[in-house]
Amino acid sequence: xxxxxxxxxxxxxxxxxxxxxxxxxxxxxxxxxxxxxxxxxxxxxxxxxxxxxxxxxxxxxxxxxxxxxxxxxxxxxxxxxxxxxxxxxxxxxxxxxxxxxxxxxxxxxxxxxxxxxxxxxxxxxxxxxxxxxxxxxxxxxxxxxxxxxxxxxxxxxxxxxxxxxxxxxxxxxxxxxxxxxxxxxxxxxxxxxxxxxxxxxxxxxxxxxxxxxxxxxxxxxxxxxxxxxxxxxxxxxxxxxxxxxxxxxxxxxxxxxxxxxxxxxxxxxxxxxxxxxxxxxxxxxxxxxxxxxxxxxxxxxxxxxxxxxxxxxxxxxxxxxxxxxxxxxxxxxxxxxxxxxxxxxxxxxxxxxxxxxxxxxxxxxxxxxxxxxxxxxxxxxxxxxxxxxxxxxxxxxxxxxxxxxxxxxxxxxxxxxxxxxxxxxxxxxxxxxxxxxxxxxxxxxxxxxxxxxxxxxxxxxxxxxxxxx
Numbered sequence: 001x002x003x004x005x006x007x008x009x010x011x012x013x014x015x016x017x018x019x020x021x022x023x024x025x026x027x028x029x030x031x032x033x034x035x036x037x038x039x040x041x042x043x044x045x046x047x048x049x050x051x052x053x054x055x056x057x058x059x060x061x062x063x064x065x066x067x068x069x070x071x072x073x074x075x076x077x078x079x080x081x082x083x084x085x086x087x088x089x090x091x092x093x094x095x096x097x098x099x100x101x102x103x104x105x106x107x108x109x110x111x112x113x114x115x116x117x118x119x120x121x122x123x124x125x126x127x128x129x130x131x132x133x134x135x136x137x138x139x140x141x142x143x144x145x146x147x148x149x150x151x152x153x154x155x156x157x158x159x160x161x162x163x164x165x166x167x168x169x170x171x172x173x174x175x176x177x178x179x180x181x182x183x184x185x186x187x188x189x190x191x192x193x194x195x196x197x198x199x200x201x202x203x204x205x206x207x208x209x210x211x212x213x214x215x216x217x218x219x220x221x222x223x224x225x226x227x228x229x230x231x232x233x234x235x236x237x238x239x240x241x242x243x244x245x246x247x248x249x250x251x252x253x254x255x256x257x258x259x260x261x262x263x264x265x266x267x268x269x270x271x272x273x274x275x276x277x278x279x280x281x282x283x284x285x286x287x288x289x290x291x292x293x294x295x296x297x298x299x300x301x302x303x304x305x306x307x308x309x310x311x312x313x314x315x316x317x318x319x320x321x322x323x324x325x326x327x328x329x330x331x332x333x334x335x336x337x338x339x340x341x342x343x344x345x346x347x348x349x350x351x352x353x354x355x356x357x358x359x360x361x362x363x364x365x366x367x368x369x370x371x372x373x374x375x376x377x378x379x380x381x382x383x384x385x386x387x388x389x390x391x392x393x394x395x396x397x398x399x400x401x402x403x404x405x406x407x408x409x410x411x412x413x414x415x416x417x418x419x420x421x422x423x424x425x426x427x428x429x430x431x432x433x434x435x436x437x438x439x440x441x442x443x444x445x446x447x448x449x450x451x452x453x454x455x456x457x458x459x460x461x462x463x464x465x466x467x468x469x
Contacts, residue, residue, distance in 0.1 A: 002028040003118055006047040008038040008064070009080070010056045014103075018051060021107060025114070035059030039067055042075075049117050054081035054088060062088075062095060069096040074128075076121045078113055080105065140176050141324045142317025146309040150177060157304050158184025163256075165241075165301045166279040168308030171356035174279040175239065177306055181277055182235040190234030193227050198240035205248045207264055210255075216265020228261045231274045241301065242282035242293060249294045256300045276301070311353040311360060318349045321357065325364040335368045343378030351385070372432045427462040430455075439466045 005027050007018045015031040022029045030045050032038040036059055054061040061079055068075045079092040082103035089100040098117050157164055158181045166174045182192045200208050211226030227236055255261050256276060260269040278301045287293035322340050330337030353359050363385055371380040437444040445452040
């Protein structure tokens with residue numbers, strides 16, 4: 001795709017000269033002779049880069065720049081002028097110009113500016129795509145009353161600087177709540193730093209949080225900033241805070257009280273401005289009773305409590321969650337997208353989901369990968385998620401070749417070796433594909449991207465026969 005460039009100047013000769021140079025670089029170029037024409041053309045042409053003269057009759061370049069930036073906050077505009085001053089360049093930059101060039105234009109400088117501006121535009125677009133992807137990934141999906149109550153709390157608490165303790169079972173989406181609080185706060189353009197306190201050994205948690213100085217302990221080969229310093233001006237999310245060691249809890253309490261950190265082995269205190277959010281799946285009052293958690297730290301962290309409901313308490317959100325996960329997985333995991341039948345959704349809504357949202361997502365991904373049809377059916381859910389606990393065994397692959405419904409094999413029918421399991425799975429998969437193509441061997445082989453002769457051999461090998469009506 002060619003990059004598009006718009007040249008705006010009230011002198012025809014300059015417009016044509018710039019157009020010729022830029023087209024030689026294989027750019028698509030259009031020109032405008034006034035600010036008003038440029039604004040009209042911008043919406044139609046959607047250029048990646050604009051070169052614009054400062055001094056023009058009627059609407060001048062600086063005012064046109066302001067209007068273009070109002071029209072498109074990502075507009076990349078390079079101002080050019082034969083009467084450039086430092087004050088004009090500063091004003092252009094303040095209004096959002098990418099660069100400022102003086103006439104007569106030097107071709108080499110011009111082309112370097114083009115490359116830099118286009119690279120910057122691509123970076124801006126990539127950042128926008130990544131932000132949108134992140135927002136989609138961490139979006140709280142569902143419209144249940146329980147989830148609406150959580151959203152209302154986020155909307156109230158997010159814009160404040162209050163510390164929040166998020167509680168709930170594993171897999172309920174506590175991190176999504178923390179990210180929602182960050183995105184609704186004045187700190188949303190600063191860092192969101194996450195620390196999983198349960199995943200870091202107790203002897204390293206203090207270094208991870210507060211940093212260390214070179215030589216302060218074995219393996220400290222250089223000075224290192226901790227998570228508090230990295231999150232300065234932003235948000236620090238302490239996940240599974242109930243698993244933090246008591247010594248680290250004492251230092252965390254000091255940071256929350258005084259707003260300063262001291263690296264391990266260091267003498268200098270470092271001022272930090274960090275909003276701390278914490279989450280746990282434990283009952284901290286019980287941990288306090290067992291002397292595993294400091295009561296005074298709980299009071300510091302638990303300014304506003306938010307409890308995230310378990311999935312079994314918001315089963316009406318299952319259809320929206322399934323659609324969200326199916327779209328997300330198909331886009332990012334190389335899995336063919338497909339829909340879920342109403343019966344399949346109903347099956348999913350009858351389950352207890354001890355693993356909550358995380359377990360549901362795994363179930364959706366499993367169904368997208370293993371379900372044989374174009375639509376995931378209720379029978380597929382029974383087949384892939386047997387027993388109501390989501391456990392998948394080799395036995396569930398043993399499906400009747402005489403029916404589209406799954407068989408429930410007894411213990412003796414289960415394959416005892418991996419080789420037997422593979423043969424059973426292949427046999428039933430081929431039987432299903434032949435049924436879907438009305439036993440047209442040529443079409444089935446084409447759909448499977450398999451030589452027809454190979455398919456005939458497998459039909460004979462497994463003794464597959466067409467069912468009689």
